[in-house]
Amino acid sequence: MSENQVDEKIEQKLYSDDNLDVSIYKCPNCGGEAVFEPKEQKLKCLYCGGLFEIGNLATTKERDLDELLSEGQVWDEADVYQCKTCGAKEIISSGEVSHKCSFCGTSNIVKSEELPGIKPQGITPFKIDKFGASASAVKWAKKKFYAPRAFKKSVKAEKIQGLYNPVFTFDALTQNLYNGKLGKRYTKHVYRDGKMVPVQEVRYFNISGYQEVTFDDLLVQASNAIPAQFINQIAPFPTKEAVEYRTEFIRGYGASTYNKSGKECWEECKSLMHRRIESQILKRYDYDIKVALNIDTKYLNEQYKYILVPVYVGHYNFKGKLYNFYVNGYNGKVGGKTPVSKLKIFFTVLLVLIGIASIFLLVEFT
Ligand SMILES: [Zn+2]
Ligand SMILES: [Zn+2]
Structure with missing residues (x-):
């Protein structure tokens, strides 16, 4: 993952502070929004990247x-x-x-x-x-x-x-x-x-x-x-x-x-x-x-x-x-x-039919 991708992710998550009423999710360093980080199993600040323990x-x-x-x-x-x-x-x-x-x-x-x-x-x-x-x-x-x-x-x-x-x-x-x-x-005889x-x-x-x-x-x-x-x-x-x-x-x-x-x-x-x-x-x-x-x-x-x-x-x-x-x-x-490509199915069916036809021809003319 490049630095740019991280920045992009942070940008998407920015939001105004007045909606934050729960102070425990605020970063103690910068006051930014913190979200759960699976790899660390900790809260991570989206602004400064600081990591915080979730308690016992x-x-x-x-x-x-x-x-x-x-x-x-x-x-x-x-x-x-x-x-x-x-x-x-x-x-x-x-x-x-x-x-x-x-x-x-x-x-x-x-x-x-x-x-x-x-x-x-x-x-x-x-x-x-x-x-x-x-x-x-x-x-x-x-x-x-x-x-x-x-x-x-x-x-x-x-x-x-x-x-x-x-x-x-x-x-x-x-x-x-x-x-x-x-x-x-x-089986009985x-x-x-x-x-x-x-x-x-x-x-x-x-x-x-x-x-x-x-x-x-x-x-x-x-x-x-x-x-x-x-x-x-x-x-x-x-x-x-x-x-x-x-x-x-x-x-x-x-x-x-x-x-x-x-x-x-x-x-x-x-x-x-x-x-x-x-x-x-x-x-x-x-x-x-x-x-x-x-x-x-x-x-x-x-x-x-x-x-x-x-x-x-x-x-x-x-x-x-x-x-x-x-x-x-x-x-x-x-x-x-997943969606299915009709074209791919068409060609598979075609291949199978050609296969059957060639077996038939082989049997018939040998
Ligand atoms: Zn939807
Ligand atoms: Zn922070």
């Missing part, structure tokens, strides 16, 4: 699930903004005004009346910076054979923005009583028309038993701003390393608002657990067909964490359509959809 970082502790439904602490040092261009909602720490929409990159964002809701109890701070994230995204884009060249060239740090994503993680010990019916295929012939048969058998399955930090997204399929592509997030939430970590970043309640997320988590319990039970048997499996699950020691995980959101406009890609802000994994 305790690991977040799980809470009992009973508390999930009770009112949490209100998140009052942040505001909700909405993008007038694409509609995305974003939580930004109070007093920070120079912000662009993470999803479409426009500055067309306005403060909304909506409240940020419940304050997250923990946060996994960004570990890699914008430049590291864009380097990963460039590598990813280059591997996308059908993506247009213009897209691959457009993946740049300026088009990437850090956005924290709210998630719930759940722990539980499950005790499962089960019964069911499975089938196993086998029967005497038919004067000779022995093999016949496929299924042997059915009943199962029943007890299985304990423990879950630790099972992740459920509380926001649907980033589609679940893409979050899965860039997972995992080191939720075990989440520290207690502090607003310093979101300085210079946004956070998505949540649109699923803790209760809804717990229900979603239970169906995730159910699928895993089922596969654990079935692993015990040698079978080919599942006829029935009933599981009676008892949940114990249920605990949760409501935390923010780091994602860089990249945007790209291609033929009037907005495409987003996502980079895990901790390990640099990239996911998302």
